[in-house]
Amino acid sequence: MTNLHRHAPLRVALVGLGTVGGGVIRLLNTNAALIARRAGCPVQVVAISARDRNKDRGVDLSPYEWVDDMNSLATRDDIDVVVELIGGSDGPALTLARHCLNAGKPFVTANKAMLAHHGLDLARLAEKGGIALKYEAAVAGGIPVIKGMREGAAANEISRVYGILNGTCNYILTTMEKEGRGFDEVLKEAQELGYAEADPSFDIDGVDAAHKLTILASLAFGTELDFAAVATTGIRHVIAADIAEAAALGFRIRLVGMAQNGADGLFQRVHPMLVPLDHPLAHVDGSLNAVVAEGNFVGRLFFQGRGAGDGPTASAVVADLIDVARDEYGDAFAMPVAALTPQNTADAGARVGRTYLRFMVQDRPGVLAEIAAATRDAGVSIESMIQRGAHQDDGVLVAIVTHAGEERCIRDTLDRLAGSDSLIGTPMVMHILD
Numbered sequence: 001m002t003n004l005h006r007h008a009p010l011r012v013a014l015v016g017l018g019t020v021g022g023g024v025i026r027l028l029n030t031n032a033a034l035i036a037r038r039a040g041c042p043v044q045v046v047a048i049s050a051r052d053r054n055k056d057r058g059v060d061l062s063p064y065e066w067v068d069d070m071n072s073l074a075t076r077d078d079i080d081v082v083v084e085l086i087g088g089s090d091g092p093a094l095t096l097a098r099h100c101l102n103a104g105k106p107f108v109t110a111n112k113a114m115l116a117h118h119g120l121d122l123a124r125l126a127e128k129g130g131i132a133l134k135y136e137a138a139v140a141g142g143i144p145v146i147k148g149m150r151e152g153a154a155a156n157e158i159s160r161v162y163g164i165l166n167g168t169c170n171y172i173l174t175t176m177e178k179e180g181r182g183f184d185e186v187l188k189e190a191q192e193l194g195y196a197e198a199d200p201s202f203d204i205d206g207v208d209a210a211h212k213l214t215i216l217a218s219l220a221f222g223t224e225l226d227f228a229a230v231a232t233t234g235i236r237h238v239i240a241a242d243i244a245e246a247a248a249l250g251f252r253i254r255l256v257g258m259a260q261n262g263a264d265g266l267f268q269r270v271h272p273m274l275v276p277l278d279h280p281l282a283h284v285d286g287s288l289n290a291v292v293a294e295g296n297f298v299g300r301l302f303f304q305g306r307g308a309g310d311g312p313t314a315s316a317v318v319a320d321l322i323d324v325a326r327d328e329y330g331d332a333f334a335m336p337v338a339a340l341t342p343q344n345t346a347d348a349g350a351r352v353g354r355t356y357l358r359f360m361v362q363d364r365p366g367v368l369a370e371i372a373a374a375t376r377d378a379g380v381s382i383e384s385m386i387q388r389g390a391h392q393d394d395g396v397l398v399a400i401v402t403h404a405g406e407e408r409c410i411r412d413t414l415d416r417l418a419g420s421d422s423l424i425g426t427p428m429v430m431h432i433l434d
C-alpha cells in the first residue's frame with residue numbers, strides 16, 4: 001500500500017490535562033485518520049504532564065508517557081512540539097514557554113493571559129529560533145480568527161475590530177435574559193460546562209476579554225501588544241433590570257471588546273454595551289463568540305462560533321498542530337516583532353456615541369429635574385427616558401438613552417451628580433454599539 005503520509009509522525013507533548021487538554025486527546029483520537037491525511041503525517045501525543053498524576057480525567061492516559069518535570073520537554077529530541085494548556089500569565093506556563101522557545105521547540109498554547117502580557121517577548125524568541133509560536137485557541141476558542149486576521153485579512157487596512165470575546169459572560173448575560181435566572185446560579189453552570197477560567201473573576205470582570213482584545217488589536221493594527229491600555233469593565237454590575245430596560249428600548253446587553261485605530265491613537269476597551277437588535281452581535285447567544293473586523297477592501301468580516309468549552313477549543317489547538325506538521329507558520333503577530341509599532345492611547349472622552357444611563361433614585365419630587373439639570377449643564381441631550389416605580393427596595397429606576405455626544409460629557413454629568421443624596425448606589429453607564 002502506498003504511504004500517503006509525507007512525514008514521520010508529529011510527536012506532541014501535552015502539558016495541562018484539564019478541560020482543553022482532555023478535549024485535545026479526545027479529538028486527536030476521534031479524528032486521527034482524517035488529521036493524518038490533512039497534516040501529511042499522524043499527529044500523536046507521546047508525553048503528558050499536569051499537576052496531579054492520579055486525578056481521574058475521564059480519558060485513558062495509559063498510552064502516554066507521564067513527565068514530572070515539564071520543562072525537560074523543551075530539550076527532548078523525541079518531542080516535536082509542546083502544547084501548553086495550564087493557563088496563567090506568569091508562573092509555570094511562562095517558564096515552560098521560555099524554555100521551549102529558547103531551545104527551538106515549536107510551541108502551541110491557548111493561554112491568552114500569557115500572550116497579552118508576554119506575547120512580544122515570546123514572539124521574539126520564536127523569531128530568533130525560526131520556530132512556530134501558535135495560539136489559535138487563545139482568542140475566541142474554536143473560531144479561526146487568528147488565522148482569519150493574520151492571513152485572510154492581511155491585505156487590508158483595518159479600521160475597527162470588535163466582538164464578543166468571552167463565552168462565560170455571554171452565557172451569563174443571555175441565560176439571564178432568556179430564562180430570568182440569577183447571576184450566581186448561571187455563573188456556576190458556566191463553570192460546570194468548562195467555559196470559565198480557573199479564577200472566574202477574570203471572565204466576569206472583563207479581564208479575559210481584554211487579554212484577547214490585546215492580541216486582536218496587535219494583529220489588526222500591526223501594533224505592539226499593550227494590555228495596560230485596555231480600559232476594562234466587566235458585567236458584575238449589570239442587573240436584571242438593565243437587561244429588561246435594554247430589551248424595552250430595543251437592545252441586548254453584550255460584553256464587547258473593541259479596538260479602533262485613529263489619528264489620536266489606539267482606543268481599546270472592554271465593557272458591557274447595548275447592542276441594537278438589528279446588529280448581528282445581538283443574536284450571538286450562549287457560549288458563542290463573534291468577532292467583527294472592518295477592512296478597507298474586504299468590508300465587514302464577521303466570524304462566529306463557539307468561544308469556550310473543550311471541543312471548540314481543542315479544535316483550534318489541533319488546527320495549530322496541523323499547521324506545525326505542515327510546516328506552515330509565520331510571524332506570531334503577523335509581522336516581525338521589530339515591525340510592530342507602539343501606539344498612543346486614544347482619549348476615550350473624545351469618542352462620540354449614544355449612551356445608556358441607569359440611576360436608582362429616591363422616590364421624591366425633584367429627582368428627575370436634578371438629573372435633567374445635570375445632563376443639560378454637561379451638554380448631554382436626552383433621546384429617551386424611562387422611570388419605573390419602586391424597584392424592590394432599591395428606590396426608583398430611571399433609565400436614559402442619550403443622543404450621540406462626546407463621552408466626556410457623560411463623565412461630566414456623573415461628576416455633577418456625584419454626592420447627590422437623591423441617588424442610591426452607583427449609576428450604570430453603558431455605551432451603545434453603532
Ligand SMILES: NC(=O)C1=CN([C@@H]2O[C@H](COP(=O)(O)OP(=O)(O)OC[C@H]3O[C@@H](n4cnc5c(N)ncnc54)[C@H](O)[C@@H]3O)[C@@H](O)[C@H]2O)C=CC1
Pocket residue numbers: 015016017018019020021049050051052084085086087088092110111112113137138141194195196197198307308309310313
Ligand atoms: N476552557 C476553555 O473553554 C478555554 C480555555 N482556554 C485556555 O486554555 C488553558 C487551559 O484551560 P482549561 O483546560 O479550561 O483549564 P483547567 O483548569 O481545566 O486545566 C488546567 C490544567 O493545567 C494543570 N495545571 C495547572 N497548574 C499547573 C501547574 N502549576 N503545573 C502543572 N500543571 C498545572 C491542571 O492540573 C489541569 O490539568 C488556559 O490558558 C485557558 O485560559 C482557552 C480557550 C477556551
Ligand SMILES: N[C@@H](CC=O)C(=O)O
Pocket residue numbers: 138140141165166167168169195196197203208307308309
Ligand atoms: N473563559 C473563557 C474561555 C475561553 O477563552 C471564556 O469564557 O470565553
Ligand code: NA
Pocket residue numbers: 136137138139140141142143144145146316
Ligand atoms: Na480562535
